[in-house]
Amino acid sequence: MNARLTEREGVLLLAREFVRAGLSLTEDCPIEVEGGTVHLDAYDPARRVGFEFVTDEAGDRREIGPEVVAALERKMEAGEAWILLVDEWDVEGPDDLALAARRFLGELRSRGVLA
């Protein structure tokens, strides 16, 4: 079994894939979700695309609990934002995470969100 990625390793790896896809990321970016504010690890406000790598180490579970995740999903279902939500426990290693990021970005291209 692979060792779990740290918050920094996961965020850097995702950021590299997102930047390579042409996104301009803002770190620790606040977005509004159903009247509240959530800080994402990285977000492109212009394209409304970003990601959140949820780890115990960063204390993310306090801010992004099940209710916030559900609210974020409603926002995405409404087409208001496109955020890849990754729990550290769901990733086997860096290759897995990179593949997931590339496929997520590919989905956005196929849906016309990204060029």
Place this chain on the structure above:
Amino acid sequence: MTYGVAQFQAAAKAQLSELGQVRARLTELKRAHGERREELARRLNAAKDELTASLLPAFTPEALAGAARLVGFPGLLQKGFPAQAEAERGRLSARIAGIEAEPAYRDRRLLRDPLVGTLTRALKELEEFRKPFADVVERFRHPRLSRLLEVGYGTPRYAVPFWRTSYYADWKAGDEILERFPGKDAFEEILPGYLEAAGMLETYDPRIASLRAEILAGQRLEEELGAQRQALESLEPRYLGLARIALAQHLEDVPLDSLAGALAGRPDLAVLVRKWSGLHHQLRYLDAIADGQIEPAFRRVDDDVRKLQKDLVKYSRPKNSGTTFAPDAFQRRFDRTRNEKLRKRVDRIGGAHERVYAFESYDRGSFASDFLWWDLMTDGRIDGNFIPEVRSYYEAHPDAAARTGTGLDPDDLAAASAAVSTRPAGRDGLLDAS
């Protein structure tokens, strides 16, 4: 004149060297006892088998009655071995007949012949039908397969949103399975094949399991029949063995002289009883020498060695360098005659052990009530009072005790040991050099 630490150390080292030699001799005696005991126990067992086989040559009512009468053991008949054997014979015969009548046994060739048995062929056929489907299922084996099937991956039912990690984990697992099917491009293409194969296995597997269970049950029946037949064949030898064990137990419990009259007319048996009884006593005497003499002597020598070593360490310390020892106490502690006595005593123990072990003149044993094997084995020249049986005998026969030598002196070791534990004078207050 007093003795100083240097003299004490020299004498203690010499003493340790002598005790070391005695200890080595006792260790050798312990080892020899183990080997001799094992050999005598083997011979005793063989003698017991020979004796009981001669007393009870067959498992017949006549032989049982004869043996019971000869050794005065009506209990041998009361144990009812023949009736027990007959009851077991009845049970075994009934079960054998029952198994032989069962179709699963009676038609065993027809059912389970490796080549043409109906069950064997049916099983082989089903296993052949199953194989291609099992291969497909095997190629689908993946830790995430059950989840893929549950969420409908590869079907229109699949509705996991693309922003969830599980969407990509499903995708990756699907790709890994797909790689095992060259020429196929999408999971959707291979999924129907899997569902069909899994369905076929659900049909075949219970039928195969049922056939295997039926074959196994038949094989177990054959095995049981073999075991039952073997038990029937060994019935008489087994009960004969039980009767002989009971006979041997009785012989061990009765005094030898009670057999004298009965065995008067059977010199062949008398020889065997003497040998068996002699071996019994030999073993008992050897154990008594080991437990009552070798072991205590060994422990005592070990204690003495420890005391000397402790004192050597104590008097090698600078603060004790001025210690002096009173002449009387010093000479008593390192008295060489005591070491000589100790050596002689250990030699006598070894001699007694050797003598008892080497004894083989069982034919000189007697059924007389005042006969003592110890006296015969040692020629009455070794004191066996440390053995309860011998002591009781001498108490009951004071004349015999007077004839016996007193080769072993139980106080020797105690006396020799007392000398070793002499306390120093000097700082202990017995003698002060100043």
